[in-house]
Each structure stands twice: as C-alpha cells, then as structure tokens.
Amino acid sequence: MPDSSTPLPGPRTDAGPSPVNAPQTPIQPTGSGSKGTEPMRAILLVVLGVACLSCSDATAKYLGRTLPPAEIAWMRYVVFTALVMPLALRGGSLSVLKTTRPGLQVVRGLGMLGSALFFIMAMQHLPLAEAAAISFVSPVFVTVLSILLLAEKVGVRRWAALLVGLAGVIIVIRPGAEGFQPASLLPILTAFSWALGLVATRKMTVQENPLTTMVWSALTGLIALTALLPLHAAWPTPWEMLLGAFIGLVYTLAQWLLILAYRQGEASVLAPFTYVQLIWSTALGFVVFGAVPDHWTFVGTGVIIASGLYTAHRERMRARERRSIA
Numbered sequence: 001m002p003d004s005s006t007p008l009p010g011p012r013t014d015a016g017p018s019p020v021n022a023p024q025t026p027i028q029p030t031g032s033g034s035k036g037t038e039p040m041r042a043i044l045l046v047v048l049g050v051a052c053l054s055c056s057d058a059t060a061k062y063l064g065r066t067l068p069p070a071e072i073a074w075m076r077y078v079v080f081t082a083l084v085m086p087l088a089l090r091g092g093s094l095s096v097l098k099t100t101r102p103g104l105q106v107v108r109g110l111g112m113l114g115s116a117l118f119f120i121m122a123m124q125h126l127p128l129a130e131a132a133a134i135s136f137v138s139p140v141f142v143t144v145l146s147i148l149l150l151a152e153k154v155g156v157r158r159w160a161a162l163l164v165g166l167a168g169v170i171i172v173i174r175p176g177a178e179g180f181q182p183a184s185l186l187p188i189l190t191a192f193s194w195a196l197g198l199v200a201t202r203k204m205t206v207q208e209n210p211l212t213t214m215v216w217s218a219l220t221g222l223i224a225l226t227a228l229l230p231l232h233a234a235w236p237t238p239w240e241m242l243l244g245a246f247i248g249l250v251y252t253l254a255q256w257l258l259i260l261a262y263r264q265g266e267a268s269v270l271a272p273f274t275y276v277q278l279i280w281s282t283a284l285g286f287v288v289f290g291a292v293p294d295h296w297t298f299v300g301t302g303v304i305i306a307s308g309l310y311t312a313h314r315e316r317m318r319a320r321e322r323r324s325i326a
Helices: 039-063 069-088 102-123 128-135 138-150 156-173 182-204 210-231 238-264 267-289 295-325
Strands: none
Touching: 039 069, 039 102, 039 128, 039 238, 039 267, 069 102, 069 210, 069 238, 102 128, 102 182, 102 210, 128 156, 128 182, 128 267, 128 295, 138 156, 138 182, 156 182, 156 295, 182 210, 238 267, 267 295
16 A cells, blocks of 8 residues: 555545545555556556546536536536445445544545535636646645644655645746736645545544445535535526536546556556546647647646656655565
8 A cells, every 4th residue: 555645646536436445536545566456457447537537527617607616516416426325325224324433524525525616616717727737736735734634754755746746836827927817726725625635534544434435425515515506506408417417427437447447556556647637638628618728837737747757656666665575
C-alpha cells in the first residue's frame, strides 16, 4: 500500500467509488506489489475510466448553460445512489449503514459534495481543460491536511514536487494578469474539498467498511442537495433529464473501470496515466465547446504533470524499498 503521507495524483471521484476498495479514489489505495497484476490492461482501464469522468464533466458543463450547479449535481447523485444502493442492501440487511465514525462520514460526504459542486460551478465560467488542470492541485492540500490532521511527515523532495505543482497551477490561473478570472479559484476549492474528504477517509479507514463509507457519502450528498434543490432549481426538459441520467451512468461506469484498474495494477504505476484525463478534457472542450487552451494553460499543465510524475516516481522507489525490507 502506498504510504499515506504520499498522495499520488488521481482523478476526482466526488461521490465516492463503487462498493470495492478503489485506489486513487477517496476510499483507499491498493497495495503495491500484489501478485498477478496486469499492468497493460490496468492502464487501459484507467484511460477509459478518466475518459468517462471527462465525458461526465463535459455533459455537466453543457447542462450548466440552463440548469443550476446544485440541480446538476443532484441528478448525478440520484442516479449514482440508485445504482449503488441495491448492491449495498442486497439481502435486505441495513447493517451496511452502521458506522463507528458518523461525524467523519458526514465530513467526508460533504467534502465530496463540495468537490462536485465547485467543479460544476467552475465549468460554467472556465474551459474544461483549464478547470481540470487546476483541480489537479489536490495533492498539495492532501499533504497539508495530512500534516495538520494526521500528524504525517513529508520529506523535502516531496514538498519540492508539490510546490512545483502549485507553481503550475499559478501559471494556469495567472493571478494579477489581465486574463485572470476569479472563477479560477473554484477548481482550487474543488481540490481542497476533495482533499478534505480523502483525509477524513484516512482517519477512519481502519475502522470502517469501504462499502459503508461509500453509502454514507452517497446519502450525505443526496440529502444535502435535496435540501438545496428548492432554492436552486429549474424545471428540466426531457432532454436535460436524459443528460442528467447520462452523467450519473457515465460517472458510475468510470468508478467501476477505475476500481477494476487498481485491482489489477499497482497504484504507483497507474497514477501517471490519470493525467490522460487532461487530454480527454482538452479534446472534449474543443469538440463540444470550441475551446482552445492558451499557451500558458499548456505550460502550466505541463508543470503540473511533471510534478505528478515525479511524485509517482518517488512512490515507486519507496514501494521497492519497502518490499526489499519486507
């Protein structure tokens, strides 16, 4: 298992993964060095999984033209919960809802909800590729929160890599420049919310069943969004409802593909390939919305990717050291 103090880059999984331990999601990482891994198949699954995430994001951006963010997120949570709850409650037992850490479960659920809402809000004002690139600053927040809340220790090299990634984000958003948009702060809030949910998960990983965590996150988000819906809602057309259902279906498919990937490959090997999500987002942004990122976005994205690749490289080295010691 990768060291919990070394957050690897990965796609956002705002509502929580399907009922299996899924690394690079807010549930928990897969162990390294597992026998029988199939790296090429796992890499393909990651590429397909992040493609589904990008499709979900692009559809949410399209719906954001006519529907408020809370309603779009609510549609996704409804479909996701509807697909997952039958699996969680199979056999008619409610024991999956029992938790020893209800407070942390709610904090995690709200963190994942915040990640979803802020990103949908960001996409209403920013190109898809730019919003996705900025949101990849999440490892910085994970590290800071892990130090503050989990008393974890991070080495100088890891701090250097994270600071380089933060510099890449600054290049993308260019605060103080003429083209700066205040909406660029929304993907940063997305990353912070996601990191808060992940750190909350780490505090209760030992005590809680991943399926229980997933159900609590789905229900927490759905209940909160249902309460917000009367304040931020517009009656959707049949076409918009169909697109909302598509968002939930594709998002759930993405979770399933990523789960399969990380059950067949090592997290430190697969982590760099999550950056393919930026390629998918750029392509969809161009095809669907005609958006072409400027050269600063490409430069900043390259810096962010370089930081993530170095982090993954260091994690592979640490994993090898742990295996040799074992």
